[in-house]
Amino acid sequence: MRECIQAKFIAALDQSGGSTPKVLKLYGIPEESYANEEEMFDLIHQMRSRIIKSPAFRSEYILGAILFQNTMEREIEGYFTADYLWKVKGIIPFLKVDxxxxxxxxxxxxxKQVPHLDETLKRAKERNIFGTKMRSVIKRANQEGIRNIVAQQFEVAKQIIAAGFLPILEPEIDIYSPDKEKAEEILKEExxxxxxxxGxxxxxxxxxxxxxKDNFYLDLMADPHIVRILALSGGYSRKEANERLSRNHGMIASFSRALMEGLTAQQSEEEFNDTLAAAIKSIYEASIT
Known part of the structure; x- marks a missing residue:
């Protein structure tokens, strides 16, 4: 499997309902443009569809895409989103399950405890999802807290593996943590x-x-259980995230906000595609160092 997961990058298109208003605002759609949650999700799906359908969004640079559950149940040009990604684009679909x-x-x-995870995984199987993703956040270098984070992530990961999926564990460390480096040391140990x-x-x-510390996780990549280590942008601008990532050999990007930086609903198709293409190329180049 390690050989199949090439050094491209994974697009994170999995913003949840809570973060969607901010994403839409950055995309040029203010909250007063929609009256309820249904309209909001319609708009975010239009945005994601525009990204996925773009000629810039292609498997030459992009290995996979992480989807929100609402997106998994929607269609792009007559295909369910995961099927469109794989059958039309050749891009592997993942699902955010937290x-x-x-x-x-x-x-x-x-x-939070994931309700009905077995049912979610069954549905994901029906929708041809390949893998999953789940996120926790570390604010401080607290041994007990980080131990609990990692234990929870692995416990749920084993359930996901048993259901036939490749899980992405995301124990994010806040980039603004005053003791980020120490937190990284504890996290790695756990x-x-x-x-x-x-097994x-x-x-x-x-x-x-x-x-x-550059290449701090390099030795972890040699573990046979780890297919890839992805990098999240975590609030850095795309420029800074790319610069930092390029110094960490073997890590590949899984950016969300940094990927969509500069995209707006008001752009022409040419402007949108050119902006996205430049973003994708820069993230890809940072991922193959």
């Missing part, structure tokens, strides 16, 4: 402990904040 974060405790925000609990055939991907 449902948000708990309140901060011990310097971290655990995932991940190493849990990797040994995986020989059990594989995962990790989605991590770009580390403070």
């Amino acid at each position: 449902v948000g974060l708990e309140k901060e405790e011990n310097g971290v925000q655990l995932m 991940i190493v402990k849990h990797l040994s609990s995986l 020989h055939e059990e594989k995962i991907m990790l989605k991590m904040s770009i580390p403070s």
